[in-house]
Amino acid sequence: MNFALILFLLLVVSFAAWIADRLRFRPARLRAAAAALEAFDAQGAPQVRAKEGEEGLRAERRRIHESAMRQPWWLEYTAGLFPVILIVFVVRSFVAEPFKIPSGSMMPTLLTGDLILVNKSTYGIRLPIVHTKVVPLGLPERGDVMVFRYPLDTSIDYIKRVVGLPGDEIEYFNRRLRVNGEEVLLSPDGEFFDAESLSFSSQYLETLGERPHKILTNLEKTSSITPQSFTRFRDRCTYNSEGVRCTVPDGHYFVMGDNRENSLDSRFWGFVPEENIVGRAFFIWMNFGDLKRIGTFE
Numbered sequence: 001m002n003f004a005l006i007l008f009l010l011l012v013v014s015f016a017a018w019i020a021d022r023l024r025f026r027p028a029r030l031r032a033a034a035a036a037l038e039a040f041d042a043q044g045a046p047q048v049r050a051k052e053g054e055e056g057l058r059a060e061r062r063r064i065h066e067s068a069m070r071q072p073w074w075l076e077y078t079a080g081l082f083p084v085i086l087i088v089f090v091v092r093s094f095v096a097e098p099f100k101i102p103s104g105s106m107m108p109t110l111l112t113g114d115l116i117l118v119n120k121s122t123y124g125i126r127l128p129i130v131h132t133k134v135v136p137l138g139l140p141e142r143g144d145v146m147v148f149r150y151p152l153d154t155s156i157d158y159i160k161r162v163v164g165l166p167g168d169e170i171e172y173f174n175r176r177l178r179v180n181g182e183e184v185l186l187s188p189d190g191e192f193f194d195a196e197s198l199s200f201s202s203q204y205l206e207t208l209g210e211r212p213h214k215i216l217t218n219l220e221k222t223s224s225i226t227p228q229s230f231t232r233f234r235d236r237c238t239y240n241s242e243g244v245r246c247t248v249p250d251g252h253y254f255v256m257g258d259n260r261e262n263s264l265d266s267r268f269w270g271f272v273p274e275e276n277i278v279g280r281a282f283f284i285w286m287n288f289g290d291l292k293r294i295g296t297f298e
Helices: 003-043 045-069 078-092
Strands: 096-100 115-119 133-135 147-150 157-164 170-172 175-177 186-194 199-208 211-217 237-239 243-247 251-256 279-285
Touching: 003 045, 003 078, 003 237, 078 096, 078 175, 096 279, 157 170, 157 175, 186 211
Parallel strands: none
Antiparallel strands: 096 115, 115 279, 147 157, 147 279, 157 251, 170 175, 170 243, 186 199, 199 211, 237 243
8 A cells, every 4th residue: 555545545534533523523522611611610710719810710711621622532633633634645746745765776866865856746737546637737858857656566656867758769779878860979977986885987967858967877888688578568669689779659758767777767668658657856855864965956
């Protein structure tokens, strides 16, 4: 059971409890509070006024009212939490959702342990749980860092960079990328040090669309790509000893990790359907191992 479904069920339960509290339990507490104050005014008020004055009397009446109006524990943890759960549900479903980067497939752009935010409305507003788009606002662009539900197991979220749009021809031979017959040029950009593996990798600047970004690859080695199970459109890709060529179907996208030799992506399992898209990643809000990583990224 995924977190979105759990959150939705909590919302339904807390909303039902909130309605029940407003229609039944709160009116009963109001009646009980009024009765308790009436009894106090008839019996205990004169003594309190004599000992503590009018200020003490008001404080005691306030205490009696608050005590009578206090929700039982089961309502506090259901109806009492409904506004908080509603805000979290709306923000997470329609505004931004947090994710944690689990692997190094997007290095050097994103590192293992980065906590990121994903804009849920960039590519349209979708209904939670069923993922149906109800308001079209935009489409992925080449170069976007996109979160999507893995086509071979939609319970898993993946993050990759959009390389191919619907109708594009993508070639990846001998670690060189071509889009619609044009090679995507790489500019050497020094080396990247991976603190986890204590190793250096060749780093390059690549431009997809108008936005440059950094990738890791070793251009001196040949490609070795073994296709895995495809959900659909296996016939759109041809493989040989040097790499793969794919034509992106309508309504689908070709994605790759920035850590080119350490990414399980469209080269191996095919295309991302439009309905699997979660949103565009745009901000690192925390990395407990390196606070300097907080901020936007490309």
